[in-house]
Amino acid sequence: DAGVTQSPTHLIKTRGQQVTLRCSPISGHKSVSWYQQVLGQGPQFIFQYYEKEERGRGNFPDRFSARQFPNYSSELNVNALLLGDSALYLCASKRAGGGDTQYFGPGTRLTVL
Amino acid sequence: GEDVEQSLFLSVREGDSSVINCTYTDSSSTYLYWYKQEPGAGLQLLTYIFSNMDMKQDQRLTVLLNKKDKHLSLRIADTQTGDSAIYFCAFTMGANNLFFGTGTRLTVIP
Numbered sequence: 001d002a003g004v005t006q007s008p009t010h011l012i013k014t015r016g017q018q019v020t021l022r023c024s025p026i027s028g029h030k031s032v033s034w035y036q037q038v039l040g041q042g043p044q045f046i047f048q049y050y051e052k053e054e055r056g057r058g059n060f061p062d063r064f065s066a067r068q069f070p071n072y073s074s075e076l077n078v079n080a081l082l083l084g085d086s087a088l089y090l091c092a093s094k095r096a097g098g099g100d101t102q103y104f105g106p107g108t109r110l111t112v113l
Numbered sequence: 114g115e116d117v118e119q120s121l122f123l124s125v126r127e128g129d130s131s132v133i134n135c136t137y138t139d140s141s142s143t144y145l146y147w148y149k150q151e152p153g154a155g156l157q158l159l160t161y162i163f164s165n166m167d168m169k170q171d172q173r174l175t176v177l178l179n180k181k182d183k184h185l186s187l188r189i190a191d192t193q194t195g196d197s198a199i200y201f202c203a204f205t206m207g208a209n210n211l212f213f214g215t216g217t218r219l220t221v222i223p
Contacts, residue, residue, distance in 0.1 A: 004155075033210060035211075041215065041216070042117075042201050042203075042213030042214055042215055042216050043201075043211070043213050044213075045210035045211065045212070048210055056210050058210065090155055092156075092211075101144070101146075101158060101161065102158075102211060103158060104148075104155045104156040104157070104158075105155050106154060106155040107155045109153075
């Protein structure tokens with residue numbers, strides 16, 4: 001079975017633009033979480049979605065939003081990009097909504113100029 | 114809030130054992146994880162331990178948990194050059210997300 005997949009691999013945007021990142025979970029996994037990893041730091045939790053509903057949100061501004069589709073894939077949207085949004089965005093999936101092991105995708109590297 | 118600390122760097126010679134340490138403040142996590150991240154890549158789950166266990170061994174990996182001292186460690190036996198990477202300890206925060214340590218960059222010297 002394929003692992004978690006993310007697209008695109010790399011992305012370059014300018015300040016003020018909007019970006020959409022995509023994630024497909026492992027087959028059979030219904031929960032998707034998004035993390036931001038700034039260079040030199042550990043990943044930070046942004047959102048979790050389970051059964052198309054938001055189940056958790058980290059300390060990120062409203063410029064960040066996400067959604068989950070009926071096939072359990074997910075999109076992360078970031079509006080009004082800032083230089084500080086430059087990071088590796090990681091998607092993780094797990095079977096259930098709570099307390100199960102998360103498996104990560106390869107990430108999307110976003111550079112904001 | 115949660116505070117998780119790891120040493121930033123560790124260098125070992127090929128064939129030696131590596132020990133990566135992690136200290137934390139919040140002890141409510143049910144699961145404690147170790148992830149590996151190679152350059153430019155995502156996170157690979159290495160192993161995990163339940164909070165009611167003291168030790169778990171998985172091939173070359175040994176995880177030790179000292180709940181009294183709030184200390185978690187990962188020992189890699191017979192370290193190889195392919196083990197060079199950044200290692201993160203992580204904890205479940207509620208039911209929804211992982212809280213990661215700062216990461217330890219392991220360099221294996223041939």
